[in-house]
Amino acid sequence: MLHRSASGIRRLNVMRWSNYFIPTLREDPSDAEVVSHKLLLRAGLVRQMGAGIYTYLPLAQRSVLKISEIIRQEMNAIGGQEFFFPALHPAELWQASGRWSVMGPNMFRLKDRKGGDYCLGMTHEEAFTDIARNHLRSYKQLPQVWYQIQTKFRDEPRPKSGLLRVRQFTMKDAYTFDIDQAGLDKAFDDQRAAYCKVYSRCGLDFVIVDADSGSMGGSASNEFMVYTDAGEDLVASCPKCRYAANTEKAQARIPAVDDGEVAGAVEKFPTPGVRTIDDLVNFAGGAAANKQIKTLIYVSVAAKGDNAKNTLFLALLRGDHQVNDAKLANAIAKIVNKDGWEQTAVRPAHPEEIFELMGAHAGSLGAVGVTKVPVIADEALRGRQNMTTGANEDDHHLRNVSIERDIKVTTWADLRTVVEGEGCPKCDGVLRVAKALEVGHIFKLGTKYSVSMGASVLNAEGKEVPIVMGSYGIGVERILAAAIELHHDDAGIVFPITIAPFQIVVSPLNVKDADVKATGDRIYDELASAGVDVLYDDRDERAGVKLNDADLVGFPFQIRIGPKKLKEGKVEFYDRATKTSEEVAADQAVAIARQRIQAALQTLNDAK
């Protein structure tokens, strides 16, 4: 198909579907599990090259470029300066910070022909800091806000879920360099605000959670999370006050249980066959779940050089509460990690270990009288009395147990997992708990890298001080995948217009009808020359194919031109999000389209 431009010069116009590479699939690919993965493949956006390695076909590339451009605009708006660093790094760079050994097998490593060690960058703190240490000399040069949009490589132990967990991906990473903590605080707040704008403009609903700084080091960090079942974290958040936290840290406000006044003496009673909390609830003379103490036996495994040691301990929770492994691991680590020992794992005790320690089997365990191993009790048990728990004798339990009186608690800690519907710890709101996907992470690094790599400047007093740094990442393809997870229906993707590969598709429903075709040509030409991001579905396909394909790829708008309505001088303007169309005069279609596109763009770009 050739297109005659205004100047009359013949040119091949590739924005015609008949000549554009969009390999759509009618059926779900067998490899795909999560929605975004299926749709990325079916709509002809990506193809897989290997585990966690994907080719972006033209549609995905357009989308990725749009996301990148939004990020670029928001970074520039807070004074960011764009760099482009190599992806291939000499080992010395990473040895300088000490992370050559810390990163372990997650880093792709290779040798050059001379046997020199190299790696593929998984992040760029070292690279940016290297430039900073070589060229920043005075506080007068600060602050600096540097960023790049670049490919990262991580040898993930388990790539999965299409673009959500991959081994090669695009990241916007930014680094800030300040003279002091106050400067870092401001840089951090700027980034945080910019991130909010980026995600809003891309059509993502997100929550910001406090996070562990992990291997990055530093003092504070926030994760930007999008609620989706395809996510890998569980996040609790309050819609009312913006409290949000990973369930590994989240707290909740729960109503107190009235234990009554009198605390009688501990009494053992037989409970034949009772093994679970529920069994005891239903047992005559038993107790409600929230009146029981659940006793779990765990083993902390720790290492010191080549030595290993196992520490058995008890974890106590209210009968109706679930333990959180991360909280538990942190609590026991505080007891185990001393004299050079470092905890490497926490696991449930084996049945033999339990019997040897307690003299009874799981189902009849309790902490009353236990003194030889640490007992960690959940905060929700504090002050409770008249409780029921196992007697450490099979088929027997104890009643009238009062925690503080009858159990020797080594440590009180928050061990329980918050659940949906519990009270927000910060306000009177109700918590939402669901799976979420991390789409960005910002850190206050402090001086970790500037000290280890020697990046310092002279301050106003002429004293040499380490630069105070921040580090900020956005996963570009994760925005694309998250947008699809959030915005799709049975027919396919429903692209937010800001990141849609094309804003609108013009579809003559029968190209053999001369009038229909001519009207399609005209509308397409006018939209294209007005600078609209338009794709022309000039294929000689049945109407059903065109309509289904357009829905599948998820172009926000479509102009449908059919023979019957065209005879009345009308075409249809279709809105993908609502799947509804309205009749408009053919000669006004372009004006209406431009106005709708403008309005849709504005709604997203002005959000927040």
Next chain:
RNA sequence: CGGGGCGUGGCUCAGCCUGGUAGAGCGCUCGGUUCGGGACCGAGAGGUCGAAGGUUCAAAUCCUUUCGCCCCGACCA
């Protein structure tokens, strides 16, 4: 790394248990009829059955090894 599953035309899958001439639907090519939600008829093209080795007169099918991919778990930016 532990557990499970799968590799057969471009895609989705059957055939494997019980060895005996490689199949279906979709897609693709050509001709015709159709033409607003993935049409119909007719004629075609297209496959080292992931790879290697073994057993056998004979292997997609049985055995061994190996590679790849997906899922659950562990781990983790």
